[in-house]
Amino acid sequence: MAKNILITGANGQLGNEIRKILDNDATFNTFYTDVAELDITNLDAVTDFVLSHNINIIVNCAAYTAVDLAEDNYQLCNDINHIAVANLALAASEAKAKVIHISTDYVFDGTSCRPYTEEDKTNPKSVYGSTKLSGENKLADILPQDHIIIRTSWLYSAYGKNFVKTMLSLGKTKQSLDVVADQVGTPTYASDLANAIFTIISGDKWVPGIYHFSNEGVCSWYDFTIMIHKLAGITSCVVSPINSADYPAKAARPAYSVLDKSKIKRVFGINIPYWLDSVEKCISELENN
Numbered sequence: 001m002a003k004n005i006l007i008t009g010a011n012g013q014l015g016n017e018i019r020k021i022l023d024n025d026a027t028f029n030t031f032y033t034d035v036a037e038l039d040i041t042n043l044d045a046v047t048d049f050v051l052s053h054n055i056n057i058i059v060n061c062a063a064y065t066a067v068d069l070a071e072d073n074y075q076l077c078n079d080i081n082h083i084a085v086a087n088l089a090l091a092a093s094e095a096k097a098k099v100i101h102i103s104t105d106y107v108f109d110g111t112s113c114r115p116y117t118e119e120d121k122t123n124p125k126s127v128y129g130s131t132k133l134s135g136e137n138k139l140a141d142i143l144p145q146d147h148i149i150i151r152t153s154w155l156y157s158a159y160g161k162n163f164v165k166t167m168l169s170l171g172k173t174k175q176s177l178d179v180v181a182d183q184v185g186t187p188t189y190a191s192d193l194a195n196a197i198f199t200i201i202s203g204d205k206w207v208p209g210i211y212h213f214s215n216e217g218v219c220s221w222y223d224f225t226i227m228i229h230k231l232a233g234i235t236s237c238v239v240s241p242i243n244s245a246d247y248p249a250k251a252a253r254p255a256y257s258v259l260d261k262s263k264i265k266r267v268f269g270i271n272i273p274y275w276l277d278s279v280e281k282c283i284s285e286l287e288n289n
């Protein structure tokens with residue numbers, strides 16, 4: 001019997017990538033919602049939807065991700081990243097459904113010098129990071145056996161607004177760019193994360209808890225930009241490295257947010273591509289479209 005899957009935040013980068021996979025799979029009846037179809041900050045609306053559609057698994061891709069704006073919009077950010085997650089968990093608990101929730105590297109302070117494991121101490125330094133952590137904690141409290149949290153970092157895709165598309169646009173229109181070189185992490189191609197989620201929901205194995213997922217390898221935002229331009233054949237824009245202090249932002253960013261992916265690879269047998277190979281795929285997709 002087909003499982004009924006609810007994808008929230010379905011119009012975002014990850015939601016669109018999941019849609020590409022699930023639309024071709026008859027083992028799932030998939031319901032795609034975004035804010036226009038379902039207000040996940042409204043508990044009654046969420047509960048009604050989950051129960052009336054007999055949802056078995058919720059994949060929550062919805063998030064308030066405007067990191068700097070969040071510093072001045074705590075209430076809205078908290079409603080989406082924390083309260084809405086609690087609502088999904090409560091509705092899932094009533095329906096005896098499971099929840100896969102997407103979280104972030106911003107739950108860490110970025111002071112580590114080795115990849116963060118799921119057991120490492122969290123210490124968010126921004127409203128965005130703290131509200132995402134509150135959502136994680138609430139979900140785990142309400143659904144101890146029926147939650148999976150996947151923390152990811154530097155998400156990009158052929159959909160929506162993201163760093164890759166911005167750097168491609170700027171590279172084609174500007175003669176020079178300054179890009180931060182002292183923040184280190186790993187880009188994540190939303191298509192690769194969507195495939196990992198598909199592996200989990202289509203398998204027989206459910207092991208609750210927190211997992212980390214990004215592509216393999218390490219780079220700075222400066223390295224990332226250099227490779228985006230190289231792969232796209234952009235040669236007219238000079239990219240220069242700068243320090244975070246020279247690019248003031250309202251919200252603090254983790255200086256180091258490389259995630260250790262050992263657990264998700266071990267538990268679910270997931271193969272993770274190297275970041276550079278995935279950027280090349282994304283740019284090729286953008287060029288073909």
